[in-house]
Amino acid sequence: MASVRWVAGVVGGAVLAGVVVGCETPPAPEAAPGPTWAGAAPSVRAAPSGAGTQESCPEGGVRLLEGDGNAAMGLRVTDIQLVxxxxxxxxxxxxxxIRLLDKMRVPVEVAVVHGSEEITSAPTGVEGAPQRVELRPGQAATVMMVWRNLVTDATVPAAEGWVLDVTPRAGAPRVELGLGHSVDLGNTGKLGIGPWKAPAR
Known part of the structure; x- marks a missing residue:
């Protein structure tokens, strides 16, 4: 699956190697810490596909995965994969x-808009015309999201979403995804999304 590449606020971990003393067996190296982002991830985060026991397929026949992310100068861009x-x-x-929920699973007040025009004038990959996408079993489509982590009014609490509640298409069952990196909206109140995009050939 796509690896996370958040480029701001991420602290790379270091692996401590054991030192051989005499004939003793060196201790096993400690696991490197994962990327961090605006607080700890909630317990609802979905396990990556193929990790540990095999996940069951939700009733709608699709599951969501957190994809790549990029954050710079308060502008956040990430993608969500639907498998x-x-x-x-x-x-x-x-x-x-798309609906956003906080750590307590309370809906976050946010205007979800199509495209990135209301978020930024810079190209983000969120742009594009809607198209029909047909996924064969095992294939994945992506949807891009963009927002700003910006606080413009100290009297308005900053909003932060930790769970995505997604209806992939009209009439389909909703699918939820717990996030490892929050959608930290500040008090901008806007989240831009793109259309579904076909899997790379």
Whole structure:
């Protein structure tokens, strides 16, 4: 799966190697810490596919995975992957319906807008015309998200989403994804999303 590449606020870990003393067996190296971002991840985070026991496929036949991320100068861009874990083709078209929930699973007040025009004038990869995407079993589509971590009014609490509640297409069951990196909106109140994009060839 795509690796996380958040470029701001991320502290790289160091692996401590054991030192051989005499004939003693060196101690096993400690695991390097993972990337950190705006607080600890909640317990609802989905396990990566293939890690540990095999995940069951949700009733809708698709699951979500947290993809790559990029953060610079308060502008956040990331992608979410939707994997067809069922046995039949899965068709997407247009934009998903997305809700944000906080750590207590309370909906976050945010205006979800199509595209990035209301967020930034810089190209982000969120732009693009909607298209029909058909996923064969095992294939994944992506949706890009963009927002700003910006506080412009100290009297308005900063909003932070830790769970995505996604309806991939009209009439489909909702799918949830716990995030390892929060959607830290500040008090901008806006989240830009792109259309579903076909898997890379």
């Amino acid at each position: 067809n874990c069922g046995t039949q083709p899965y068709v997407l078209e247009g934009y998903p319906e």
